[in-house]
Amino acid sequence: MSLTLSLPRPAPSRSRHPRRIALGLGLLALVACGAPEMRAPREDSTPELLTVSAQRIELPPMKRFTTAPKTTPRRSNVQMAQDFMDLSFRLETGATLPVFSRFEGPISVRVVGAQVPTTLNADLGDLLDRLKREAGLDIALVPRTSPAAITIELVPAAAFRKRAPNTACIAAADVSSWAEFRAARAASWTTVRTRTRAAIFIPTGGTPQDVRDCLHEELAQALGPLNDLFRLPDSVFNDDNIHSVLTGFDMLMLRATYAPELRSGLTREQVAALIVPLLDRLNPAGRGGGLARVDTTPHDWIANVTRAMDGGALSARRAAATRAVAIAQNRGWSDNRAGLSYFLLGRLQQGQNTEAARANLEQARRLFTGSSLTEIAAAHATLHLAAIDLVRGDYPSALADLDPAIATATRAQNAALLSSLMLTKAEALLRIGRAGEAQAVRLDSLGWARYGFGSDRDVYAHIADIQALAR
Known part of the structure; x- marks a missing residue:
């Protein structure tokens, strides 16, 4: 499991250890x-x-792997609308988010830090292509020296473990570097009304699959849902660590997050009134189903x-x-x-x-x-x-x-x-x-x-x- 931090009170580790699926x-x-x-x-x-x-x-x-996995969401839109609300308006700490937030406009991504593994650029390129194609995002990689909405930084493993032990990787709000993250005192996802920048921190020395899995989960959470739900059987937004890469459900959640019907600053009630018709438009196969009873x-x-x-x-x-x-x-x-x-x-x-x-x-x-x-x-x-x-x-x-x-x-x-x-x-x-x-x-x-x-x-x-x- 990964760690999505809000400062100054960080979310607890989601028991995500350096090997995301430790086999x-x-x-x-x-x-x-x-x-x-x-x-x-x-x-x-x-x-x-x-x-x-x-x-x-x-x-x-x-x-x-060089081809995109072929998965499609298989639950009703009514059920997935409830999932969207629970993913988008709550943190794992239990804190609720007062408004909906996302990046507005094109999203730039850069990679910085030492010891960037050779596989990272290829895996990130594949992921960005999927986000464009499957989630409809306007997202692109920029040079490491350019300002970016999302910074992915490779951090020396010892320094990373000292700050975040028992954690594989981190997504943090309103920072653009490890140094800024360490010095930050007030940044918090709960105060974000429109996302303008975020950072993903990955320790050096991970296996290629470790790094790729961190890219998938942390980039998805920097872009969209910040919560994880154990009840989700087909998603990386789940602390069971079963899924390694973004699924069809995850892509649908991101496509809905950046749909024109929504915008940063909407309240929970406003998003709740829009989300089912929105999902019906994006996912016609899920129309007509009801809300399956899922025990809390x-x-x-x-x-x-x-x-x-x-x-x-x-x-x-x-x-x-x-x-x-x-x-x-x-x-x-x-x-x-x-x-x-x-x-x-x-x-x-x-x-x-x-x-x-x-x-x-x-x-x-x-x-x-x-x-x-x-x-x-x-x-x-x-x-x-x-x-x-x-x-x-x-x-x-x-x-x-x-x-x-x-x-x-x-x-x-x-x-x-x-x-x-x-x-x-x-x-x-x-x-x-x-x-x-x-x-x-x-x-x-x-x-x-x-x-x-x-x-x-x-x-x-x-x-x-x-x-x-x-x-």
Whole structure:
């Protein structure tokens, strides 16, 4: 999760750790969304070092996604109008925004700072093209020496962590540099009536996917909605960290934000009177639906889910996940929030209680599989279930659902998840004697692993972890 700050009272961290979707395989378990660590949950603090044949694999060039994901919003406009209001008039702190705000006129973006990764410019260019095409924004990149409405600054990691620990990236109002942000005392999203400038801060040293994911979420929030809602199954505006790139829903929210019917300074009541007809114009397929009843997300569930996704003692995190499941059951949920509750509990039980972990992960996948809006979440659960099957030596079961999950991860453009699924498939194929197929799948996965996990050392460690599961 990211951090959208209002000063002088900053919003609390949304438990977004340096790896937005922290995917990794450990000796006994896989780590996926919402987890800060690269390795499996372990009770000890000194993970075993492995020396395996993976160390001698020659890595191919990095791969990156070059086409836009094809997703469309699939809920009624009435429902999405409520989402728009909740996203646009409230901050995660609970503070309400007195008026609607956006940039008026053309929007310029620049990139400054040290150690700008080579992939950033390409990924930013792709994102800006999508914002123009899908959200209808008048937005363009300008030279780093030019003034800009939105400044993206790469900040030395040590300085960033000192100011914002346990945070992947930041979007801040009414500043244009890290130095200005550190010195600011009065800037606040709650006082903004028309957006004129904002800044996005990203620490150096992140993987290509980390940086891209920060670009997507923080640029979207600097431009439009400032809130996150756990109830949204198909959006980056959700603290579950399931989605890596902007979805069709997110683009619709941004297109509505910059529609001619709206303008900065409108009150909540004025926007509420306009938003349904506006969405009907922009999204004819969503006309005619009603407002589906969605139970309000209680604060105690949010607190427990955040605790389960955060760092700290595994016993405390498991207890928090157990409480989240109980709350979901008591409220009769069967949506993405229920699925997330079971998923977190199952993930944290891996290596501690395998059968309970499997049961909870299977329940999570059943809930996620019930809707096309949550297929990427189902792919995360599939990865963990396949890991358990590798440990058990049940290689056919490990293979059973990997191909659909690989296709889903590809559509969602999540290279870390995609490479993890492919490497798991390769290991299962190898164990059942299909070495040629295993080699082809592994080779195909490595370019994605370099994008998702960054350094060669981390890629090799990832391969070693997966091989260790099947021993």
